[in-house]
Amino acid sequence: MAYATRALVIHPLVRIVLVPATLLALQSLCSLLDGRRFLRRVRRSLGQPPGSYQPRAAVIVPCKGLHPGFEGNISAFLTQRYSDHRLIFVVASEDDPAYRYLKERLKASSARGPALKTALVVAGRSETRGEKVNNLLAGIAAVEPQTEVLVFADADATPGESWLKSLAAPLEDERVTVSTGFRWYLPGESFASQLRAAWDASIATMLGEHDHNFAWGGSMAIRAADFKRLRVAERYWASTVSDDYALTRAVREAGGRIRFEPRCLVKSREDSGLGEFLHWANRQIIITRVYSPRLWWKALGFYLFYGATFLVGLGSLVLSRRLTGEWLATAGLLLAILALGIAKGRLRATVAREMFPEECFTLKQYGARYWQLAPLVPWVMLLNFVVSAFARRIEWRGVRYELHSADEVRVVRN
Structure with missing residues (x-):
């Protein structure tokens, strides 16, 4: 009996991560459905003069x-x-x-x-x-x-x-x-x-x-x-x-x-x-941070949530010593999030092929990168948002600007 009880003991982080991982998987599913709607919209537009x-x-x-x-x-x-x-x-x-x-x-x-x-x-x-x-x-x-x-x-x-x-x-x-x-x-x-x-x-x-x-x-x-x-x-x-x-x-x-x-x-x-x-x-x-702060905060929150869920989830799986239903559920949810992101990347590759048929050679060579690199995109985005939280200077086509607000910019160097 004591052995059976010990076998059910898993790292508490596994239980903690189940809820956010489930929410993130549902969000990824909704995002995939949005991708399908986008592709249908493209096809409908291309089918009309x-x-x-x-x-x-x-x-x-x-x-x-x-x-x-x-x-x-x-x-x-x-x-x-x-x-x-x-x-x-x-x-x-x-x-x-x-x-x-x-x-x-x-x-x-x-x-x-x-x-x-x-x-x-x-x-x-x-x-x-x-x-x-x-x-x-x-x-x-x-x-x-x-x-x-x-x-x-x-x-x-x-x-x-x-x-x-x-x-x-x-x-x-x-x-x-x-x-x-x-x-x-x-x-x-x-x-x-x-x-x-x-x-x-x-x-x-x-x-x-x-x-x-x-x-x-x-x-x-x-x-x-x-x-x-x-x-x-x-x-x-x-x-x-x-x-x-x-x-x-x-x-x-x-x-x-x-x-x-x-x-x-x-x-x-x-x-x-x-x-x-x-x-x-x-x-x-x-x-985006300067000119659309509400969007920036929402996106920052999402990518922080994404990163924390994955890091805590992977950490809990590594630290857990028993293969339990909760462990399998957590692993399955994390894999599902990745798979749904890759599936949406495939839809983007399809959009590129149908929008730009004249680029068939390029897309045949490299079009798969839209989905192969999809798992990396959220982490790059997270890096971009963290950097943007501490920066208000940008350089654009050789000119440096300091962005004070949506209605005030200073040209630092022409």
Whole structure:
């Protein structure tokens, strides 16, 4: 009898971890179901033709430097299938290598015919806001009065030929204030590139058919009248480094709606080293902390909960000396959490293949990294959130900023 009693004795941590592990497994299951809904949304969007709504649009593209793929991305902007639009490229200085390239490229495009309207704007520098936002404001100042829709894009992403048409189409519905896509990183040869793709895809799949969407500055559109009505330029972009978080805030405070359009996912490549990736990822979360503190606190709580559950759970399994039902349940729950995360990673790989069939060779080689690296993503996120808790300085494209609040930024070094 005494032997049987001793056989049932397990480390108390095993019992303690059962409840949080169960909650985390349920959350992982809900996350997987969200991933399935995201994939269905993508398939439904791809199965329909782009909308016919094509108001007069101005596409503002801030540029800096000649990064890999820049020339191809500019070509993609110049070959959009859209009836009436004007492309406005903006640089901070004529000394920027992008300025000379764009000047020659736009000159060559205009020589082929007047159908495509373009402009190249030099914004100068600002001490009170981010260089990208300053470029956007300079681009807006160059917009023609008859423009109905303002479109914002990043020069380091490659839009599809129907991207502009797909981004403008949701704005036909007056209930939609902003239409948005998101970046989708393709994994490259390096481990850091593959980890970046898995890390960022976990954010992309948060978007969907719900009221919690956020705008992404590299692929977003708003009616010019709404941009003016919300006083985005004067109130939200006057002193910020984050164009998209600021626009999201403006829309939410006005009770507006942000519509995610899967066709406006734009592929990106970045074959950087691990240190550069971590610097980039930390910057994303530092910006989130300053411009969306409620989201930051919720996410920090989740990743702390995730990390603590796994560490305590694994520790309890190692310290326990008996193989009991509770031990097996704990081990099973931890494995289920990992398996559900991997399954969602597989859904992301499927999204990439169906969204970008022209990248079949790359995705055949490295597409599996979306799910193979999925178990590592929460730990990288936890690191990013811990770092962001103690940092308010970021460096973005060679410029260092100190973020005091959502409405105050100081340029430390240009």
